[in-house]
Amino acid sequence: MxxxxxxxxxxxxxxxxxxxxxxxxxxxxxxxxxxxxxxxxxxxxxxxxxxxxxxxxxxxxxxxxxxxxxxxxxxxxxxxxxxxxxxxxxxxxxxxxxxxxxxxxxxxxxxxxxxxxxxxxxxxDLEYLRDISDVEALAKRFFLPQEYDVVRSLPENQKQKTFSRYWTCKEAYLKATGDGISQLEQIEIALTPTEPARLKTLPDWSLLELVPDHNYVAALAVAGCGWQLKCWQY
CATH class of the missing domain: 3.90.470.20 (4'-phosphopantetheinyl transferase domain)
Structure with a gap:
């Protein structure tokens, strides 16, 4: 990026x-x-x-x-x-x-x-990638069953980053709408280690994953489609 x-x-x-x-x-x-x-x-x-x-x-x-x-x-x-x-x-x-x-x-x-x-x-939403203990248990608690299944099925070296990608995508949408973390399970995200994330069942929204720096993941949620992105270094 x-x-x-x-x-x-x-x-x-x-x-x-x-x-x-x-x-x-x-x-x-x-x-x-x-x-x-x-x-x-x-x-x-x-x-x-x-x-x-x-x-x-x-x-x-x-x-x-x-x-x-x-x-x-x-x-x-x-x-x-x-x-x-x-x-x-x-x-x-x-x-x-x-x-x-x-x-x-x-x-x-x-x-x-x-x-x-x-x-x-x-x-x-932006997250620094750090070691997360019990990542599968957290995925089971906060994510939808199909999302949990994705995290659980991955090799250990991919679970943590994939969990963080799910988290930032959900958080970006919740921050846009002003809803709280209790609504995490209401947002369905489709992603894989090799495919970018997308919001399922929310066609009126755009979701874009960002690469802000080494060892970080981030996501941007915007209402509507057809917009142009520009990225600036402050």
């Missing part, structure tokens, strides 16, 4: 979806600049993290998000205002919703992805 340098003249067409790859381990000077753009409630959340690296990555993620959205909206990063849905999903505050800009952010370890478009519900 080709992550291009961000253009100086950033424009988002109605039929485009932009995905930004963001590295969260950044210089202290840039971290301070990002912190200066955050709201008081975001700084309070940042300071609740016990480990400094988690606090820094939260600030980097939120600061980058504000910078990206501000670029599309034509305002300063600190002028971006958020409201929060019942499950905590951030959306643009009422005064900015007239723009039609919709976004979603996901982070794992030192990487984040931000997906942006106009008017289409959108969700992105």
């Amino acid at each position: 080709n992550w291009l340098p961000a253009p100086t003249d950033l424009s988002l067409l109605p039929d485009e979806v932009h995905v930004w790859r963001i590295h969260l381990d950044i210089a202290e000077s840039q971290l301070e600049e990002f912190a200066a753009t955050l709201s008081s409630d975001e700084l309070t959340r940042a300071n609740r993290f016990y480990f400094p690296e988690h606090r820094k990555r939260f600030i980097a993620g939120r600061g980058s998000l504000r910078s990206i959205l501000g670029g599309y909206l034509g305002i300063e990063a600190q002028q971006v205002k958020f409201d929060y849905q019942p499950r905590g999903k951030p959306v643009l505050a009422e005064g900015l919703q007239h723009s039609g800009l919709l976004f979603n952010l996901s982070h794992s370890q030192n990487l984040a992805l931000c997906a942006v478009n106009y008017h289409r519900l959108i969700g992105v």
